Amino acid sequence: MIIEEMTMCEFADGLEKTRTVLIPFGATEQHGDHLPLSTDTLHAVEVGRRLAEKRPIFIAPPIPYGVCRSTAEHPGTISITTSTIRALAIDIVTSLRRQGLRNFVLITGHAGGTHTSALIDAGEELLERFEDIGIAVLTEYMLAAREGRGLIETEGDSHAGEIETSRILNSHPHLVKGEGRREFPSFPSGILVRNKRRFWPGGVWGDPTRATAEKGAQLEALVVDALDRLVTQLEQMEYPRQFSTNSPAIRSQILENLVSNIQFLVTVRQVLQAPGVTLRWLCSARQGADRCRPGEPRHRARLLQCQRSGSHGS
Ligand SMILES: [Zn+2]
Numbered sequence: 088m089i090i091e092e093m094t095m096c097e098f099a100d101g102l103e104k105t106r107t108v109l110i111p112f113g114a115t116e117q118h119g120d121h122l123p124l125s126t127d128t129l130h131a132v133e134v135g136r137r138l139a140e141k142r143p144i145f146i147a148p149p150i151p152y153g154v155c156r157s158t159a160e161h162p163g164t165i166s167i168t169t170s171t172i173r174a175l176a177i178d179i180v181t182s183l184r185r186q187g188l189r190n191f192v193l194i195t196g197h198a199g200g201t202h203t204s205a206l207i208d209a210g211e212e213l214l215e216r217f218e219d220i221g222i223a224v225l226t227e228y229m230l231a232a233r234e235g236r237g238l239i240e241t242e243g244d245s246h247a248g249e250i251e252t253s254r255i256l257n258s259h260p261h262l263v264k265g266e267g268r269r270e271f272p273s274f275p276s277g278i279l280v281r282n283k284r285r286f287w288p289g290g291v292w293g294d295p296t297r298a299t300a301e302k303g304a305q306l307e308a309l310v311v312d313a314l315d316r317l318v319t320q321l322e323q324m325e326y327p328r329q330f331s332t333n334s335p336a337i338r339s340q341i342l343e344n345l346v347s348n349i350q351f352l353v354t355v356r357q358v359l360q361a362p363g364v365t366l367r368w369l370c371s372a373r374q375g376a377d378r379c380r381p382g383e384p385r386h387r388a389r390l391l392q393c394q395r396s397g398s399h400g401s
Pocket residue numbers: 118126127196197198246247251
């Protein structure tokens with residue numbers, strides 16, 4: 088379920104199938120003289136799209152900017168700060184949670200260390216803030232390198248090299264311009280440098296000349312399978328957290344729901360005592376997207392209508 092292609096009603100119906108969303112983070116960053124600036128975004132979007140073909144899952148619109156320190160001076164890179172990426176992650180998850188989603192997979196196609204740390208930091212803060220959510224933060228490069236270790240020939244291959252070039256050759260071959268050049272940069276160990284391009288002129292870290300579309304297809308499938316297993320694991324972790332009564336947040340939510348249940352029952356009584364009033368009115372409660380709270384009165388609204396009319400209606 089690709090969120091940017093869905094209508095409001097399709098989104099609400101999607102919540103009946105899953106409460107898990109994958110949020111693809113990418114970058115607009117140089118990838119040598121042969122791969123597009125959108126390479127990292129394309130990786131994350133592609134695995135999301137393919138995962139959505141395998142299982143019910145929402146795929147959020149991608150964030151095409153990342154923190155790109157080492158390549159900030161190469162032509163085409165548009166870098167944002169760690170505070171911006173962190174705030175984006177927190178705001179987007181908070182908003183999706185308000186919509187009823189509870190499991191969040193923040194997958195980044197850009198695997199820069201500072202960028203990934205900022206996303207992990209955001210994830211940790213979200214875990215503290217909301218006790219009813221599950222969250223995973225990972226780079227999909229990590230999955231590709233781990234799952235594809237039997238396929239990749241180049242030791243230490245990372246940026247715009249064998250792995251990334253193979254994958255774009257497979258998913259977006261029309262965007263690959265030439266075969267690229269093998270390069271391994273030589274940054275001084277432990278020393279921060281100002282002119283990073285001087286130490287990394289070509290913008291490749293690895294060997295793109297060993298890339299093939301076939302390798303890319305295999306890597307893609309391995310990444311999607313690994314992601315599929317991770318989402319299953321995340322979803323299985325959901326319920327003990329969500330219904331923990333040791334949580335002050337859940338306790339106050341249950342209390343709130345009890346109060347609204349009482350108000351709801353008073354209204355139901357009035358409706359049932361008035362023969363001229365149809366139960367169609369109760370159906371409007373079904374349109375709320377966030378429908379799965381413990382004790383949620385909307386459940387009762389639907390059940391009541393089923394009992395009376397024998398069908399769910401729309
Ligand atoms: Zn990349």
